Amino acid sequence: MKPQKLIESNKRFTKARRALLEVLKDRHLTFKEIYEELSKKGYTNISTLYNNLKFFLDNNLIIEINLDGVKYYDLGLDNPFHDHDSHLHMVIKDEDHYNPTIKEIDYPEIYDAIKSHPVFKHYDIEYIRILVSASPSKHKHK
Template sequence: MDSRVDNVEQIIINSGFKMTYQRRIILNEFYLTSKHMKAEQLYYKVKNKNIGLATVYRTLKIFTDLNIIQEINIDDINYYELKLCINKCIHVHVKCKKCGKIIDIKDAELMDNYLDLSIKLEKLYGIDIMDTNIVIDGVCNLCKEDNHAKTN
């Protein structure tokens, strides 16, 4: 098991839940993958360890409620990814309209610009922004290149 999984165990225990074998396996899968997973995809990764689909769904719900993972709904499909962030979180994704790939945008300058914007929004509207999810529809580089190759 990944030692980072051990660090999350305290969050789970402190919230009144047990860190079961199944939860540890499911959490470890999030650390092992860099992709956004649907519940069914996660299930196929853990079913050989005698973890059922219902257990996957219950665990996803608990982990989402505890802010360990986040649920992203794109085109009425739920995807899950590791979250764990402190204070203000921002998650920017691009979903390719052609192949359906979801790309994480992790740009320091973009994040700084967003933090400036969120501070202004908080002051202007008297709110506390805790988490922001932005999903941008577009076309990924591979599909764009494929389309470009077909037109030439």
């Protein structure tokens, strides 16, 4: 079932699942950060959180980003920068590589260039996800 139809049908959409979607709106959070945010709202069952994350991943409502062994979760629906099938994230690390900032980048022409590349001419592309890791340049630009 398409994600939007799943939400509209209200099937299997509990208050805990709605709270999880609200917590992820416009944010990239780890499991621990999600749990902390949901706990503030009264949702403290870790098993429920695991099950809800799996449900959302299976139904393409959220996306999992693995950054240096740490999983972050991102809303794949109702996101102004991408849909579930086209995803470009830029991870900006500070000088010590702590506290990365994950930014959404919206350049559909990148996906068009990839899809039209000759290497893919015999394939139907299901989705494209790109993760770019960067740190501030140490060289001053002129």
